Amino acid sequence: MKKILIVEDIPDNAELVRRIMVSRGFEVLHAADAETGLEMAMSSHPDLILLDLGLPDHDGLTLAGWLRAEAAFGQVPIIAYTAWPPEAASHMAETYGCDGYIGKPIGSVKEFAEKIESFLKA
């Protein structure tokens, strides 16, 4: 079973992602801040990390850059999850080593899930 770690401080957002991806056969872990996200990433070795950029303890992009430099996460897809305007989200995600971004709020459950799955297959 593929494992997804979502790092997101808003519980409703995290729960929505959990429900969508669990229903498609994934295991979903949740961390509500960057420090916990880093600990869970190191201990649970997720197959994909979905990262909110506005976290209460550290900036999400800061965590992305840190994770990307860890050898253990060199090949793990890191996806920014943000309400930023598309152009800024895309540019900053790339600059910090993310594999892409997914915009908030989730418009289509099907499209959201397929996008996550596409990052895992890439």
Add this chain to the structure above:
Amino acid sequence: MSDTITTGIKLIPASRFSIGQLTAIYNQTRVDYMVPMPMNEARLVEYINTYDVDLGHSLVAMQDEEMLGVAMLGLREGRAWLTRLGVIPNTRRQGVGLALCEGFLEQAHNLGINFQMLEVIKNNVPAQTLFLKLGFYEVGELLVLRRSPIIPPAEPVVADAQRLDRNEALDLVGQDRGTQPWTNQSESLSNASEVSGLRLTLVDGSTGWLVYQRQKFLLTRFAFKTQTGNPVDMAHAFLSHLHHQYPRLDTHLENIQVHDPHLPAFYEAGYLESFRRIEMWRGSPPPSLTGGEH
């Protein structure tokens, strides 16, 4: 103008609320921002300590038992700073922000402070209009910059590089930065932990220094000066040494003056502009902040 609710608003000193309550109201005021920048309690405490926020003179707007907004007051010799001003989304445009700002000015007046400072995000027209109406005026434009650690650092420029401990670094920063943006004033660095610095002499004899704070994942709070020589060359040199020393750390810089002569070297080193702020003052800086000049 939509309906006003100002008649029922009470302004309560923020010191009567717990840090948890203040964190919650602050986060609620930002929840619909494009970049919400939420804080946890630890970050808010750090913010209060670093920026000399006086909770006894900071205000929470209440109606009945509901918190509607917050305005914090930073207090240093001869100056006050309006910060963390915010109103929860469903009560905006009803006079709460104006009441908080007027309350802030009254608190400053009661403290004998006639010089107030703030920064507002560029293009936040409603907020800027409010501040202009209250007597603030624009004094400059500021950059918020960041640099990703994914960018490989340049090779360090050949130079005589001397590492500075906290005391040496703070000595260089000095105490004459009272009219700089609040976040970059001497007190902000003095209050911060893990501050150190770097003094460089280049092969052509140019001299300069950089003081910074190193956090767990982040370099931030830069103060820098070119004492002799070309500012771009000096910045290129100190950034090359700094990022070579800390290749894994993200870098965030707040409120760099848009005309700072060192800036080309920052862009060359991979710094990106996150957004801009407008710096606004109300009143004139007292002589103690300007070396006697007006």
